[in-house]
Amino acid sequence: MLKDVRPINLGKIKDFLTDDCLHRLSLNRDTINPPSSNWTEEQCRYDYGLWLLGDILRDLNRDWASAYITGPEHTWKNRESEPNPLVMEALNIDRVEEERQLNLALTTFSSGQRFAFDKITTIIDNNVKPNTFFLQGPAGTGKTFLYKTLCNKYRWEGKVVLCVASSGIAALLLPKGRTSHSLFIIPINSNEETQCRITGNSDLAGLLRRTLIIWDEVTLQSSHDFAATTDDRNVFREYIYPQDQLSAGDVSIFNDQAILTSQNDEGTSFNNTIAELRPTESHEYFAQDKVQNEEARHISDYPAEFLHTHGGSGLPLGGLTLQVGMPVMLLRNLYPKVGLYNGTRLIITRLFDHGVRERVTSTCPALHGREQYIHRIVMTTDENMYFTLSRRQLPLRPCFSMVINKSQGQTLQRVGVDLSTPVFSHGQLYVALSRVTDIDNQILIK
Template sequence: MYRVHFGHRYKNNGIFVNAAGGTGKSFVLNMLLDSVRSQSKIALAVASSGIAATVLKGGRTAHNIFKIPLMEYNEVRSCSIKKNSELAKLLELTSLIVWDEIVMANKNTLTALDITLRDVLENEKFMGGKVFVCAGDFRQILPVIRGGGKNEELEHCIKSSYMLNDLTNEGPVEFDEDFGVRVKSRQELVDKVYDDIENNHLNASYFEKRAIVSPTNDDVDNINQMIHEKLKEKEVVDNSVDVAVEEGTDIQTSVFNAMTSPSLPPHQLRVKVGSVLMIIRNICPPKLCNGTRIIVTNLKKNVSRENIRWKLPRRASDDT
């Protein structure tokens, strides 16, 4: 943020956020975007892919915003941005450029952007002197090279680019000892996050503000069960159909019933009034679609009723 206000004092304003997937890089980038935009400044958010761009606020693909041409993996060209164009004027007024999942990008696309910004903005500093914050994880997908192997991917990765010297990485971020609240067990974690759930099990805003992030689906299942047990309502158990349609088919249903999948409901679906469920099929678009969270408000023999629903980003480690 200091560079946003006083970037002219620095030799270059490139910053690289290098961290493992799921540690909050996109959260940090969105926080920076919000902070800059709240000061009536312009911040551009781009990503290497369309999926990654949807995570950023106002995000678009880098090729779309910067008019980066489609190039062969070993080709270097400039972007299709002309001086005195509307896009050039926008870039001149821009205070921050954010690029997420940059390790997926071919280094030549970054070179094309660097050359173009220096020319259009008439500034020989890195990226035309603009504050350029990028994020990525080198343990994830590297540039895809047609017909190439590992060596070709590494050769065209940003690590093999001259730009890496222009991107500052200050080292690991450390938290103070008193940061957050430490717990000794999962049960204590559940009790602290979902305190007073007995009186708020039909309150959608209560669940919207709470989440427990876990790295594995097994942990998610265990934590979900702990939260489920805190509900004092009567439990209803629904079993999936496990009878073979064709006669003479020898199927060990017990084996299939014991299997679990993130995209399928369990064989035994245990539900209470107040349970938070997620729809995994498009039942009645646009209200009841895949990814919609619902709170069960009434249970009958063959029917469950809900009248509270909301949409949240779907991820494998959700606690609901």
């Protein structure tokens, strides 16, 4: 409903958006933090409405700053203390009954069922990786009975177990069973590009992170459905940039490792994801764009937001989000004598309103570690576009991930190569696979 509303116009519809907020406050008065006693009803209504809007932004992986909205003045609830309702529902079970059924099942297991049960539980209890199991057997051999017993064990221990199946009929045979489409929010018409519509900060994501999942009849599921639930890109990214290192703010890991992609769009996606995982404030630099050639002058009538989305591989982004400690790549030859040439990797050390200070990371000892100030410059698109775009922006691009061609001449300790989009030549593949010093520290995804 709000996707076409500009933040600056939010105040014009605030009465409509918050017409039930006073009623909600009265219903939740036992669970909220009351504001100052001198607040009027109108202040409470609008501020609580903003607080609820924040919940929607969280589900979209956004915050107030990125949405260009001024947040609420009052902290109505301590969100970190709020229980996840989906987890609470999953744990709302009779643990005494679960223990009784577990003990009964263990006395009636066949040797094959007992072997599988012991193997699975030992690996899970000891947190051994990988911990994915495929159970196969003819009809009537007791697979569903084994699934139920695993549910009994871990639910009795107070852990979350979710059972899904490819069809509703199969799901009915499992304890609290659901279809995979329902639980994982898999689109009905899926393809190789399909991803589950689960946002990282949602209650469902929190539930799945602490869950044992039993998926019955998984081989009857479309391969696209199954692939949609297994985000290989996150596993791939975690290998190159482990979450604990990103959270610790260790910028040294950016000197000698990178993700290589065949296209800029894929690299931008990785860069945005990794930047969001770093506990560092961001600063956004917006470009000033102009159309130069007369025959395409009508394009200048388009808003700046439209022009920001255009530009070739040699131009920086129209909206450039940077962080202290972020690795970036220089896109122009500024001062080769001190190492500032096209393709130089840098680490940002300080952000200013109109520029940044950065440290050079170079294999040349004479250049490595030098700090330089970089400001906005004017750049133009190449002749392959149907109009000439002049962009005044910092000549930088985040390079947690970079295109393969830009990696030429780089020597890295750990490399991830994303081949989900095929390379266009053997030479490009050779460049990608020859950047790492030790082949054991290289990972590929297709």
